[in-house]
Amino acid sequence: MTVRVLLADDHPMFREGLRTMLAGRPDFEVVAAASSGTEAFALAQQLRPDVAVLDLRMPDGDGITATAQIRAAVPETRILVLSSFEGQSEVGGALAAGAHGYLLKSAHPDEIAQAILTVAAGSSVLSDHVLGDLTGVLAPAEDPESGSAREAVLPARFVATVLFSDIVDSTHIAETTGDAAWSRLLDQHDALLDREVTRFGGRIIKHTGDGILAVFDAPGQAVRCARSLHEAVADIGLKIRVGLHTGEVERRGHDIGGIGVHIAARVMAQASPGEVLVSRTVADLTAGASIGYEPIGEVDLKGLAGRRQLLRVLSS
Structure with a gap:
């Protein structure tokens, strides 16, 4: 099955690079590319893609706003946020708005492609680093008393x-x-x-x-x-x-x-x-x-x- 993808990113080089990468793979059809959140929302309503891949920070409607709008108007469209921001406020805001996945732009092209397929199949995706920050799971640290590795978990x-x-x-x-x-x-x-x-x-x-x-x-x-x-x-x-x-x-x-x-x-x-x-x-x-x-x-x-x-x- 071919996954129909809508791309939205205000950086032309990254947007077109992502379009080219997906166009070269048989599992994807890029139906449109937008440069703003408002444009992405309009195209999603018109084209009803399987997955919308959204940047977080865009002019004229950011990714979080576009996510909420698309989820309300086109509930069958799955949302993957692809951003360079990894703070809890950005990630938490995107997920609260209804995003099904959050990946960093530093991810390998194969990882991005697999994330789109995973989201399209009905599952959720989070970058390992993002997931660790969001759930409060910290990297193991050495316990000064025992010298052994320990893991701190925050609610x-x-x-x-x-x-x-x-x-x-x-x-x-x-x-x-x-x-x-x-x-x-x-x-x-x-x-x-x-x-x-x-x-x-x-x-x-x-x-x-x-x-x-x-x-x-x-x-x-x-x-x-x-x-x-x-x-x-x-x-x-x-x-x-x-x-x-x-x-x-x-x-x-x-x-x-x-x-x-x-x-x-x-x-x-x-x-x-x-x-x-x-x-x-x-x-x-x-x-x-x-x-x-x-x-x-x-x-x-x-x-x-x-x-x-x-x-x-x-x-x-």
Whole structure:
């Protein structure tokens, strides 16, 4: 499959060099090249490329603004930021705006090409150096007391749309089908959810036994994925409930935590079989995304202060 790529960089030499490099490879078709964020956004709306490769600092609309605009208007287009800036504010801003990858311009051409393919396939990419700075993982240093190498890990927080799912009546199903059949059914369930989350640009954080915890950069894609999950598991005779919330979460090794995760879990607990419920935050962030909602009123979420407004996602 040929990946259709839009390039945006205000330095003509780098932009044309990148165009030439990709044009010489059979996996890519460069559909257009822009010199500003505003031009990139207009071309993305017109051409709807598979991947937009954006510089961060450009005149007339920077890469972060263009990323947010493209993600809102053309959600199927994946974003790879290619920049010479590696600070946490630049990287964090790009990822919060919805970028699926962040690579430094010093990367080898083969690494850039592979990153575009990886992003196009639905996964995320970060330069090793950028990833280390962003997650707070420092290079190993010598412990002055023991003389051995040690690694310092600092907490990292980021904004994401958190999705929780849960199989309805899982205990009853397990009892009536037996351990072997239930295990096979769970394997099918897990494979289907993994496929759909990846298809909509999300990342599985963990399987929870009879559900998943996943995160998405774009709330609209998270909601669309949630609707798709119901259809996928219906084919194997299961019903699930799904809840979503967008907020700041904390990275905890390979897991995540924080109040945003707790809210998403409590939203899911309010859902009926076959329902997708979202917090008001998710609904507000997806305004204009052609997603229908039905308010169900304000509810108390267990363990959380104050009442919160929840909305039911309507079928497409």
